[in-house]
Amino acid sequence: MQEAMIKRAKELLADGSVDRVIGWKRGEFAYDITPAVFTSAEELERDFVFDDFTAANVSKYLVKETAKEGKILAFLKPCDTYSFNQLIKEHRIDREKVYVVGIPGGPKLDIEKIKAKGITGVLSVKNEDYTLKIETLYGEETMPFSEAVLDKCASCKSKKHVAYDELIGEDGDVLESNRFDMVEKLENMTAQERFDFWRGQFSKCIRCNACRNVCPACTCENCVFDNPKSGIDNKAAADSFEENMFHIIRAFHVAGRCTDCGECSRVCPQHIPLHLLNRKFIKDINELYGEYQAGADTTSRAPLTDYTKDDCEPSVVHERGVE
Amino acid sequence: MLKISKSRLGELFDAVAAKQTLYIPTDREPGAAEYKKYESGMELTKELNTVRSAKDFFFPQTENLADFKIEGKTIEVKDIREECGDFVVFGVRACDARSFTILDKVFLCEPVDSFYKNRRDHGTVVTMACSRPAETCFCQTFGIDPTSPEGDAACFDDGESIFFKANTEKGQAFIDSIASLLEEGDTAKLDEVNAKTKEIMAKLPLAKLSTGNFGGDKLNEYFNSDKWAELSEACLGCGTCTFVCPTCQCYDIRDFNTGHGIKRFRCWDSCMYSDFTKMAHGNPRLTQLERFRQRFMHKLVYFPANNNGEFGCVGCGRCLAKCPISMNIVKVMKALEEK
Numbered sequence A: 001m002q003e004a005m006i007k008r009a010k011e012l013l014a015d016g017s018v019d020r021v022i023g024w025k026r027g028e029f030a031y032d033i034t035p036a037v038f039t040s041a042e043e044l045e046r047d048f049v050f051d052d053f054t055a056a057n058v059s060k061y062l063v064k065e066t067a068k069e070g071k072i073l074a075f076l077k078p079c080d081t082y083s084f085n086q087l088i089k090e091h092r093i094d095r096e097k098v099y100v101v102g103i104p105g106g107p108k109l110d111i112e113k114i115k116a117k118g119i120t121g122v123l124s125v126k127n128e129d130y131t132l133k134i135e136t137l138y139g140e141e142t143m144p145f146s147e148a149v150l151d152k153c154a155s156c157k158s159k160k161h162v163a164y165d166e167l168i169g170e171d172g173d174v175l176e177s178n179r180f181d182m183v184e185k186l187e188n189m190t191a192q193e194r195f196d197f198w199r200g201q202f203s204k205c206i207r208c209n210a211c212r213n214v215c216p217a218c219t220c221e222n223c224v225f226d227n228p229k230s231g232i233d234n235k236a237a238a239d240s241f242e243e244n245m246f247h248i249i250r251a252f253h254v255a256g257r258c259t260d261c262g263e264c265s266r267v268c269p270q271h272i273p274l275h276l277l278n279r280k281f282i283k284d285i286n287e288l289y290g291e292y293q294a295g296a297d298t299t300s301r302a303p304l305t306d307y308t309k310d311d312c313e314p315s316v317v318h319e320r321g322v323e
Numbered sequence B: 001m002l003k004i005s006k007s008r009l010g011e012l013f014d015a016v017a018a019k020q021t022l023y024i025p026t027d028r029e030p031g032a033a034e035y036k037k038y039e040s041g042m043e044l045t046k047e048l049n050t051v052r053s054a055k056d057f058f059f060p061q062t063e064n065l066a067d068f069k070i071e072g073k074t075i076e077v078k079d080i081r082e083e084c085g086d087f088v089v090f091g092v093r094a095c096d097a098r099s100f101t102i103l104d105k106v107f108l109c110e111p112v113d114s115f116y117k118n119r120r121d122h123g124t125v126v127t128m129a130c131s132r133p134a135e136t137c138f139c140q141t142f143g144i145d146p147t148s149p150e151g152d153a154a155c156f157d158d159g160e161s162i163f164f165k166a167n168t169e170k171g172q173a174f175i176d177s178i179a180s181l182l183e184e185g186d187t188a189k190l191d192e193v194n195a196k197t198k199e200i201m202a203k204l205p206l207a208k209l210s211t212g213n214f215g216g217d218k219l220n221e222y223f224n225s226d227k228w229a230e231l232s233e234a235c236l237g238c239g240t241c242t243f244v245c246p247t248c249q250c251y252d253i254r255d256f257n258t259g260h261g262i263k264r265f266r267c268w269d270s271c272m273y274s275d276f277t278k279m280a281h282g283n284p285r286l287t288q289l290e291r292f293r294q295r296f297m298h299k300l301v302y303f304p305a306n307n308n309g310e311f312g313c314v315g316c317g318r319c320l321a322k323c324p325i326s327m328n329i330v331k332v333m334k335a336l337e338e339k
Helices: A002-014 A041-047 A061-065 A078-089 A111-116 A181-187 A191-202 A210-214 A241-254 A263-267 A275-289 A314-321 B006-019 B094-107 B114-122 B169-177 B188-203 B216-223 B227-232 B240-244 B288-306 B318-322 B329-337
Strands: A020-025 A034-038 A072-076 A098-102 A122-128 A131-136 A139-144 B002-005 B021-029 B032-037 B062-071 B074-078 B087-092 B123-128 B153-157 B161-166 B251-257 B262-268
Touching (some): A002 A020, A002 A041, A002 A098, A020 A061, A034 A041, A034 A061, A061 A072, A072 A078, A078 A098, A111 A122, A191 A241, A210 A241, A210 A263, A241 A275, A263 A275, B002 B006, B006 B021, B006 B169, B094 B114, B094 B123, B123 B169, B153 B169, B153 B188, B161 B169, B216 B288, B227 B288, B240 B318, B288 B329
Parallel strands (some): A020 A072, B087 B123, B123 B153
Antiparallel strands (some): A020 A034, A122 A131, B002 B161, B021 B032, B062 B262, B153 B161, B251 B262
16 A cells, blocks of 8 residues: 555656645654655655554644645545545635545554553564564564554544545445444443543643644634633643643534544543543534534534524533433 | 562552652553552552653642732732652652753752752652663663663662662662661672663664764754754644653743732743743744754753753653654654764
């Protein structure tokens, strides 16, 4: 797949269809891949990588990239195309300046899951028939591929590309996923248990803002939490509850716009399952307003920004909140 | 050398904790360790290091510096400082131990930061030698020997026992306080363990990384390098690298009106943030390129320029493991060195 992508990118650069290519660049190790923009065939051949660790969603970079002159080729996995559509819908990406090549999705691997097995000093990771052969400083280790899959891929919602100009490989389908299982578990807890769960999770927050900055739905030019004039910017959290509020407010702000790409949890250095907050909103929207998938298209009106006479009454929300 | 069997480590922790607050690195979840206040039964992690660094003990993420009470036209300033109690941080790795030397250069030079000094004075750092370095480790680049860590007292694990060595008076006092639990032990096996670790150190992927091309005299050479644009291109502008870094020491001070008075807070800040160094006239670093450059220039050029050649990095590898886009000081060094 990597070779086919490099070949196509070189063709499109050579015939002038695009000026730049956004994809992934290899790093020092087997897994430390960086999103990168390529402008020449040499760069592509030297550094371009597409493998089990290229999980990063590059859609958000297109906000910045399409503000520049020229056209860019973007390689998008199925999940990334949902973020892409949502950004088109919000007028954040200039569609004319992107050439989208749809590429197959995951499942992608999570190096932290490999390390959590006590496998350290990782030098290389090879997938042989869904068994990972891991060469380390301390000898060779093996583990099942399935146990190292990123959480976001383990509950994949769709293998279908909802936006593309051309595809490499075949398109897939929207999947029946298990993505709401954990949300249901949380819903079935008592209010106190749920409160304790989230207080425990948020207590780990170091307020690095990685979740916000990676989020394709967070494209405000000046976030309310960075704006001293807002009165709620809280670089210095006076108490731990302020970190909780940051995450809750952010989840509210992306509600109805979050496509469930899972980047927030993937990048969290403290492994806080932030995507569960967003999934709760998605599940509620599905139940209260009918099935809705943000980013599935670029034209429909989102339930929370549209009024219909069938909308649920506020009292429903109130009743659901009562134990 | 004095030692204790690893099976009796719990007894030792109990004895230390009976006299002063003890913090040890323990597992929060598989693959993620953190320092926690020791409670009987708590086990030492098998992870190489903690997700957050040990700097938190001396330079906490947030602290309340002072309170102000305003009544009419008078402002009362309340010094709310409390003398910190004695505490021990056990199991600090060699990289993090060196980070304290770097932080000391910032906080203990004139004018001394008395908040930081208070905690340094009351804290005893007990380090633990490494025997399983990770691929992300590059402490040797900064002249750190992980088989012989700094700190007030150093510990060494030969697989069966933990050996103790004092590096300072404070460390000697720590060892004296637990002497009744220790016995004299033979270090033959420990020497083997250390030799093996050194073999691994030589084989680490970053073993050849050198600071030779960096230092205080490289300002003009690197500041205007055309590499910064590409290096910073994918940077999210989050603070992960800064906040997991044991040597990043920039902070912000802000006053908050609580409605019942003013609280003055200090908190970690990150040069990666858009409002860092924001002043009345605006922000001198307008793009992520400039913010990104600042972080690495600080560690590789400005810090050594002001501190007799000492670099502002200890090679712990946390930023390599945690940056959401896997951009880090190693990649920056290698890119800048390419002519």
